[in-house]
Amino acid sequence: MGKRVLLIEDEPNIIEAISFILSRDGWSVATHANGHDAVDKVTAHAPDLLILDVMLPGKSGFEILRELREAEPTRGLPVLMLTARGQTKDREMAERAGVSRFMTKPFSNADVLDAVRELVAV
Amino acid sequence: MAPLNILIAVCLIYVAFLFVVAFAAERAAMRGRGGWLRSPVVYTLSLSIYCTAWTFYGAVGYAARSGLEYLTIYIGPSLVMFGWWWVLRRLVRIGRSQRITSIADMISSRYGKSNMLAVGVTVLAVIGTTPYIALQLQSVTLSFEVFSDVQAAGQTAPDHGATALWVAVGLSFFTILFGTRNLDVNERHHGVVMAIAVEAVVKLFALLAVGVFVVWGVAGGMSETLARIDASEIGTWQMAGGRWAGLIFLSAAAFLCLPRMFQVLVVENDNESHLRTASWAFPAYVMVMSLFVVPIAVMGLEILPEGANPDLFVLTLPLATGQEALAMLSFLGGFSSATSMVIVAAIALSTMVSNHIVMPIWLRATGGGAMVSGDVRHVVILSRRVSIAGVVGLGYLYFRFSGGGTALASIGLIAFAGVSQFLPVLIGGLFWRGATRVGAFCGLSVGFVIWVYALLLPSFGAGVILPADLMAEGPFGLGWLRPEAFFGIAGMDPLIHAILWSISLNTLAFFVGSLVSFPSPLERLQGAQFVNIFEHSSRPQSWAGGKAQAEDLMVMAQRIIGAREAQALFESEARKQGMSGVLPEPNARFLDVLERELAGSVGTATAHAMIGQITGGASVSVEDLMAVANETAQIMEHSSQLEAKSEELARTARQLRQANEKLTQISVQKDAFLSQISHELRTPMTSIRAFSEILREDGLGAGARDKYATIIHDEAIRLTRLLDDLLDLSVLENGQVSLREQSADLGTVLDHAIATALTGVSGPVIRIRRDRAAEAIRLHTDPGRLAQVFINLIGNAQKYCDAEAPVLTIEVRRAGGRVVVDFIDNGKGIATDAQGMVFEKFARVSSAHRAGGAGLGLAICREIMLRLGGSVSYLPGQGGAAFRVELPASGSMAAQ
Structure with missing residues (x-):
C-alpha cells in the first residue's frame, strides 16, 4: 500500500483530476471538501502528505495550515498548497504559515506528481 | 402800628437773610466743609416743614373750634418718628441704596421702575399739593391783611390777589435759585435745607414768644392761664374716639406720603443715624410748637372781639395788645412756615414732574437715549425751573379761583387724605413681595377716585361741582353711592367716612390686584430688593466695569452735568485712582460715583440705563433688560x-x-x-x-x-x-446597454423566468407560490432583461434556500406609480452584516461553491433594474431571504 495523501479541495473536478493522477502513481488518496473540520480530519487521518486548497468553505487553507503547524503531531507534515489565487502575497502568506511547497492552478500534472514525490521522500 | 412798607421791608430783609444762609450753606457744601450741614439737628429742623402756616396759625384756630383735636395732627407724625425703626429706616435705606429722588420715584422703582406709575403718583401728588400751596399763599395774604386792617386808614389796603401773586413769584424765584442751582447728586439741596432749618427755628421761636407773652404777659401767669382754660369751652370739649383715631392715622399717613415730607425725610437724608436723633427730637419740636396753642386760643377767644378769625389769633393777639415787634416776629414765623412748605413742596413736585413727565417726553421726542446731541443738563434744569413755577403757579391759581375764603380752611385735612392714598402701595411695597404694579395701579386708582368723589368734590359744597341732588340721593338715584354715605352708612363724619372707605377699598384693590397679576422679572427683582433691603448690601448692583470707554462716559457726563463739572469730577476721580491725566479707570467704584452724579440730573433709572448703554455692564433698567x-x-x-x-x-x-x-x-x-x-x-x-x-x-x-x-x-x-x-x-455599468423595450405582461415574464431558472436543476426543486391575479399587470419594459433579474433571484432562492421544504413566495402589488415584486423564501435569510454587501461583485455571501455562480448575479440585477428605471433591494426582517424588485408601473424607462 502506497503512502497516504490527504487532499482537501472543494472543487469536484479538481478532486477528480488529482485523485486520478496520484492513484495511478500508487498513492493512497483520501479527500475532504470543506475547511470547518479539516484540521480534525488531518489529525485523524494522519497522512504522509497533505494537499491543501486555499479557498475552502468554512476556513481558509492558510488558517488550517497555521493550526496544523501549532499542533505537535502535524508540525512536520509535508503540505503542498495549491491555489487559484496566484499572487505574490498569497505565496508569502503561505510561506509564513509554514507551507512545504506552493503551487498555483492551473498546474501541470507532472509538476504535481514530482512535488508529491519529493515532499514525501524527504 | 407797623406800616405796611416796613412789613414788606422786613419780609425782604428776612428773605435776603435766608438767601445768605442758603448761599453760605451751598458754598460750604461745595468746598466740602459742610460737615455741620449734615448734622442730625439740621435734619430734625428740616422735618418741621410738616408744620406749615396751616399749623402755625391754624392750630390755634383749630383749638378754638374743636378743642384738643388739633393734637392729633402732631400725634400721628410723632408716632411715625417713634416707630422709625420699622418704616422710616426702611424707607431711608431704600431711598439711599436705590438713589430715590421722590415718592413717585420710590413707588415706580418698587413696582418695576414703571414710569406710568410714577406719572400717576406725580399727578396725584400735584392734585393733592396744589390746594395746600394755595393755603400757604392765603395765610401769608391774610397775615398781610391783618396788618393793613389795623393800619391807619390813610394807606391803601393791598390788593388781595396781588399780595398772593408777589408772594408766589418770590417763592418761585427763591426755589428756582436754590432748588435748581445745580443738579446735585441724589437731589440734596444743602442751601434749601439750611434755610428751612433756620425758618424752623424762627417759627418755633415766634410761637414760643407769643405763647410766653400770652401766658405771662396777658393771662398773668401759669396758674391763671390754666384756670382760664378750665373756664373756657375748650376745657369741656369731649374727644370723639373714632375721629381722633382717624385723624391720628391720617396725619401719620400724610407724614409719610406727603411729597415734601418724603423729600426731607428720605431724599435729603444724609445719614441713616440722623433718624435716631430725629425720632425723639421731632416729637419734642412739635410738642413745643403745640405747647401754647390752647392758651393762645383761650386768650384770643376771651380778649379779642366776637367774630375775630381764630386762625389769626397768633398775629392779632400781640397786635391787639400793642406788641408790634412781637406781632412782627409772629408774622415772620407764619411767613417762615408758609415759605418753607412751598419751597420744599415745589422742589419735590418739580423733581417728580421733571423726571417722570417732562424728561421722558423730551427724551422720546428727541430720539431718546444717552447719546442725544446737546446738553441734557440745560433741558433738565429748564424743565425743573418751569415745573417749579408751574407748581407754585397752580397753587396761586387755585387760591385765586377758590376765592381764598373759608373753603381753604378745611383743605389741609382733605389734602392729607389725598396723599394718604399712597400709603397702602408704599407700605405694601416695603413689606410684601407679592405686591405688583397692577395691584398698585388698582389701589391708587380706587383710592384716588373715592377721595375725589367722597371728599374733594363735596368739600366745595353741595351744588358747586357735585349737584345737590346727587349729594342727597346718590348718582342716578343710587342711594348707596351717596358721596358722604357709602352703602347707606350715613351719619359719619365726612372726613372719616372718606378716609375709611378710600383707604380700605384702596388697600383691598391693591391686594386683590396684586394677587391676580404676575410681577414682571424687574418687579420681582425690585420687590426683593425693597422687602429684603436689610439683607442686601447698602448699594444696588455695582457695575462690572472695565469695558467702559472712559472717553464715552466723559462725553455723556459733560452733556448731563455740564462740561466743567464733568471734567472736574473725572479729574478728581482720576487723581484718587492715582492716574495721571483727566480720564480715570472706569472701574466699578468710579461708575457708581458717576451714576450717582448723573442720577441727580436725570433720575436713577435713566442714569443707570445711560451708563449701562456705554459700559455694557449688567443693569436693571427696562431698556437694558x-x-x-x-x-x-x-x-x-x-x-x-x-x-x-x-x-x-x-x-x-x-x-x-x-x-x-x-x-x-x-x-x-x-x-x-x-x-x-x-x-x-x-x-x-x-x-x-x-x-x-x-x-x-x-x-x-x-x-x-x-x-x-x-x-x-x-x-x-x-x-x-x-x-x-x-x-x-x-x-451595464458603463451604460452602453441597449434595451429592447416592448409591452409585456408581468405574469408572463415571471412564467418564463421560473421555467428558465428551474430547468435542469438537479435535486429538489423549490416550490413557487404566486398570485396570478395580482400579476396581471402590463408593463412597458425590456422583458428579457427583467426576466434575467427574476431568473437570478429565483435561481438564488433555489440554490441558497436552506429550508427543509423550500418555498419561494412571489408577491406582486402596485404601490403608487410603481409595481413591487417581492421574492421571499422560507430559509434562514442573509446575515444582517452581509445584507449590504450582496449586491457587490463577487460578494458571495456563502462561500459554498455549490452556487456555481461567480458572485456577479445580484450585481448584474442591480445594474439591470437601474437601467429599467427601477430598483432591487434586500428586504430585511422577512424571515427568509427577501428581495424586492420595484419598477415603474407605466413602464417608463429611466433616462438612459
Missing part, C-alpha cells in the same frame, strides 16, 4: 444656528465616515476583484488543463475518456458564462 433680552435672543438664535450647523457637520461627518467605510470596502473589493477573477478563471482552467493532459496519455478506458471530455466541456461552458457575466456587467 430689553437690550439684554434681545442680545440673549440673538445669542440663543446664534447658538441654535451653531447647534444646527454642528449637527449638520456631525451628520456630514457621519455620512463621510459611512461613505469612506463603503469606499474602503469597495476598494478592498476592487483589490479582491482581480484576485477573484483570477480565481474564478483559474479554477475551471485547472480542471481543463488537468484532464486534457490526462486525455493525451494512452491507456484510458472509453468511459473515463468520455467522462473527462464532458468535464472539460462543462468547465469551458462555465468559463464562457463567467466571461459573459463580466462583459454583461461591464456593459
